[in-house]
Amino acid sequence: GAQYQNTWMYIIHEMEDAVADCRAGDLTANDKGVKAIDEAWVFWAGSLEGTEGTGNGVQMYALAEKRAANFATQDHGKAVVNRKVLDNINVMRSYLKTGLCNAAALTISTVVSQMTVPLIQGTIRYAYHGDSAVQSGDLKKGRAEGWAFLAAALPQINACDSGVAAMLRSNMEYGVANPMAAGYKAVVQQLQSVYTCLGFTCADVGAYAVDGEVVAHLQACATPKVSTRIARYAPESDVSEHAKIDLDQLKMETTTDAFDWAAAKKVYAEGENSPKSGTMRTLRGFSTATKDGQPKLAGQKYFDMYRTYWNSATYADDFVMQGLDKTGIFASASDSDAGDNKARAEIAN
Secondary structure, three states: OHHHHHHHHHHHHHHHHHHHHHHHOOOOOOOOOHHHHHHHHHHHHOOOOOOOOOOOOOOHHHHHHHHHHHHOOEEOOEEHHHHHHHHHHHHHHHHHHOOOHHHHHHHHHHHHHHHHHHHHHHHHHHHHHOOOOOOOOOOHHHHHHHHHHHHHHHHHHHHHOHHHHHHHHHHHOOOOOOOOOOOHHHHHHHHHOOHHHHOOOHHHHOOOEEOOEEOOOOOOOOOOOOOOOEOOEOOOOOOHHHHOHHHHHHHHHHHHHOOOHHHHHHHHHHOOOOEEOOEEOOOOHHHHOEEOOEEOOOOOHHHHHHHHHHOOOOHHHHHHHHHHHOOHHHOOOOOOOHHHHHHHHHHHO
16 A cells, blocks of 8 residues: 555655646745656656666556556566656656746646556456456455555546446455455456546556466457547547537527527537437536536536636526526517627527
8 A cells, every 4th residue: 555555646746746836936946846756756666776767666667567567568678657657757847947837737647647557457457366256265465456456546436437436346345245246357347437537548558468368358448449530639539429519509509590599498408419328418518517416517626716706506507598598687688679689699609
């Protein structure tokens, strides 16, 4: 736990601290964040790796090397994760030295995603070695290792999908009554379902092999690809149905321009073109969606800023519905007044 919980989180602190020093504009504060970013890397690598990272270390750098060998995620014999973490730490340092504090801040999530990959690889490895359906003997040590890896990533997984987190915990928490009851295949499938949310791909994790043979059901998964670029962007997941939300927006514009308020409200509230898990994604839902009884966007900087200013968690929906329902600022509007109708259309859109 000391390595995957304490040190792992403190590395993130060093990156956050580097950005804070940069934003403070105090050149004497850890050399404008550069000292803090140096500390982030050395806590990741440690002193035992030597000048070229070829020593016998015990920090996350060493773990990444071990897991890369297990999962065939090496490049010229070195862990791709370590290269990506180092590359992004160097990018952050460059931003900090030139005062690009916000750019440095945006790099942190990329680093954290790569820092999480060895934890996921460790979870997969020990889900397999802790499954009594395919292993024999005393499995306590392997199950403890599996729980140590999973516990270090579990809060992130829970933020992506609380159901997945609960399933994984019920199977892998050390001391549960029926460890790995669902089997390693099901556990790994659940893990794979949150890769995109966690910020990495199937290729980043790789395929788990024992004695050179890839374990059944633990080959690298396939991250969905979208062949069609969207406004010059090439998605790495299938978001084609998400993109069709603009068809709902287009219909809202045409129906409000025609002053057909019922039709506009229907497409806004019910959706027509962007399927989502057996139902329809809606423009209204972007504002009104909840999670665990709270606004889905609660706790996010800009949403909280806007919610506080407007004193409403559904401030965006409130604004739109004034135009559609002729309420609020349009309570006294006339249905026969073209100017009032045009104004309602602009507010609704």
